[in-house]
Amino acid sequence: METVNDQPAETSAYINVVDMKSEVFTTAHNSELKLKLTGSLVFQEFQQPKETEVAINVDPSKQFQTFLGIGAALTDASAETFYKLPQENQDLFMEAYFNQERGIGYTLARTHIHSCDFSSGSYTYIEEGDSELKTFNIDHDKTFRIPFIKKAIEAAGNHLTMYVSPWSPPAFMKTNNDMLQGGKLAPDYYQSWANYYAKFIKAYEKEGIPIWGLTIQNEPMAVQRWESCIYSAEEERDFLKNYLGPTLEKEGLGDKNIIVWDHNRDLLFQRANVILNDPDASKYVWGTGFHWYEDWKDGVPMFDAVKRVQETYPDKNLIFTEGCNEKYELIRIENKDPKLAERYGKSMINDFNNGVVAWTDWNILLDQTGGPNHVGNLCFAPVHGDTQTGALTFTNSYYYMGHFSKYIRPGAKRIASASSSNNLLTTAFQNKDDSIVIIAMNPSDKAFEYSITLDSKTAYLNTWPHAIQTIILTKP
Numbered sequence: 296m297e298t299v300n301d302q303p304a305e306t307s308a309y310i311n312v313v314d315m316k317s318e319v320f321t322t323a324h325n326s327e328l329k330l331k332l333t334g335s336l337v338f339q340e341f342q343q344p345k346e347t348e349v350a351i352n353v354d355p356s357k358q359f360q361t362f363l364g365i366g367a368a369l370t371d372a373s374a375e376t377f378y379k380l381p382q383e384n385q386d387l388f389m390e391a392y393f394n395q396e397r398g399i400g401y402t403l404a405r406t407h408i409h410s411c412d413f414s415s416g417s418y419t420y421i422e423e424g425d426s427e428l429k430t431f432n433i434d435h436d437k438t439f440r441i442p443f444i445k446k447a448i449e450a451a452g453n454h455l456t457m458y459v460s461p462w463s464p465p466a467f468m469k470t471n472n473d474m475l476q477g478g479k480l481a482p483d484y485y486q487s488w489a490n491y492y493a494k495f496i497k498a499y500e501k502e503g504i505p506i507w508g509l510t511i512q513n514e515p516m517a518v519q520r521w522e523s524c525i526y527s528a529e530e531e532r533d534f535l536k537n538y539l540g541p542t543l544e545k546e547g548l549g550d551k552n553i554i555v556w557d558h559n560r561d562l563l564f565q566r567a568n569v570i571l572n573d574p575d576a577s578k579y580v581w582g583t584g585f586h587w588y589e590d591w592k593d594g595v596p597m598f599d600a601v602k603r604v605q606e607t608y609p610d611k612n613l614i615f616t617e618g619c620n621e622k623y624e625l626i627r628i629e630n631k632d633p634k635l636a637e638r639y640g641k642s643m644i645n646d647f648n649n650g651v652v653a654w655t656d657w658n659i660l661l662d663q664t665g666g667p668n669h670v671g672n673l674c675f676a677p678v679h680g681d682t683q684t685g686a687l688t689f690t691n692s693y694y695y696m697g698h699f700s701k702y703i704r705p706g707a708k709r710i711a712s713a714s715s716s717n718n719l720l721t722t723a724f725q726n727k728d729d730s731i732v733i734i735a736m737n738p739s740d741k742a743f744e745y746s747i748t749l750d751s752k753t754a755y756l757n758t759w760p761h762a763i764q765t766i767i768l769t770k771p
Contacts, residue, residue, distance in 0.1 A: 310749070312750040319334045320702075320764065321763070340753070353731070355731060359708065360652050361708055362709065379682040385446075389449075399696065399697030403455070403654075405458050408459055426484060428491060433502070445502070456507045458508040469524065476520060479525050492539060496548055509553060520672075521672060532576045558585065559586050563597075563603075564604050601651065602650065621675075623673040635690065657674070678690065698765045709724050718738070729769075731766075735758065739761070
């Protein structure tokens with residue numbers, strides 16, 4: 296598959312914004328506005344913004360990366376929670392996430408190779424000690440996860456870009472003889488572990504689940520109390536070029552898109568630098584994946600790290616592979632804490648502006664406790680299902696993600712956009728049907744007016760406190 300992260304380019308497509316239909320959709324905290332149509336725009340002659348005013352400028356003639364998709368992880372926890380809900384809410388859930396007209400139109404998904412922390416327990420697909428993988432089978436996943444994924448694919452119109460990630464090799468393949476608490480893949484099992492990926496992909500595809508790609512290791516620098524495995528940059532590079540890459544090619548899986556790193560933004564450049572500077576490893580790499588948890592250090596996301604990788608390796612892709620709000624507390628949902636949803640909005644806007652082509656939430660669904668999770672690592676999800684009452688709770692994080700996923704469609708090109716204020720974050724895309732999508736997010740406590748200038752024309756609109764808006768411009 297060709298890379299989708301290309302260089303900035305100019306297009307000669309003419310846009311007459313005055314003749315375009317406009318719609319403004321809004322989600323605002325402490326209001327009934329949830330992806331609601333709240334107005335339209337009237338473009339008039341260009342008005343020079345003053346320094347005291349808030350203004351967005353958009354230039355569709357300057358185009359950047361090609362958009363691949365937005366979605367979430369379909370985990371054991373999500374699947375188990377889903378099947379504890381009544382049928383009507385199962386149907387509602389699938390429609391709400393994957394139907395573009397009546398939901399938010401997810402087109403991307405991730406799942407895990409055997410267990411992760413968001414499983415009810417640790418497990419693998421082989422008997423312990425079976426280095427030849429003679430006992431390999433995915434029967435465990437046929438109870439909940441595989442049927443759940445197949446329902447998601449169907450709800451998405453029978454096309455869902457799916458990639459997979461391991462959290463840990465089986466215990467006997469590791470230096471610490473434990474799937475938990477870090478440890479490393481023992482050199483004697485490099486080939487056996489590479490074979491394991493191939494068997495997993497083939498087994499899932501036999502079940503009718505096409506696999507688009509894979510990451511090499513979830514969070515390869517984190518020693519966790521759950522499934523985890525450590526690789527230095529050099530170790531990941533060498534495993535890829537000497538074992539995983541050649542094995543996938545040998546097994547007829549050379550078309551699968553391989554993603555390196557799959558960890559936080561802070562060490563993103565270092566990992567990419569080591570692997571992508573090696574031609575024998577880089578030839579197997581579709582792109583670099585990352586998470587958002589680096590802000591544990593000082594509370595500040597390191598968005599510039601993404602930009603550094605994009606400008607250094609413009610021929611490779613960038614994908615956000617995981618993010619969630621940690622340390623589940625029901626009161627934060629009940630009190631409608633705006634920071635939960637705004638973390639999504641800030642990350643998505645900044646990541647897309649820095650060249651990211653796809654963005655993946657963590658668990659698509661969790662229960663009323665923030666689980667299930669076999670090590671008590673309970674977290675938030677955009678949607679929670681109460682397994683006791685059967686009720687679904689759609690948090691503002693769901694609607695914030697929908698402001699992007701519902702309207703920016705695969706194949707869209709990011710276009711140039713800039714805001715004059717830190718109180719208004721923005722990104723913009725042009726879809727293949729030439730519709731223009733502008734995202735404007737207000738994380739402040741104040742309502743205010745702002746302008747949008749495009750095609751030498753200016754329009755004015757208002758935003759609510761702690762609100763996000765999607766402006767759609769379509770040809771008549």
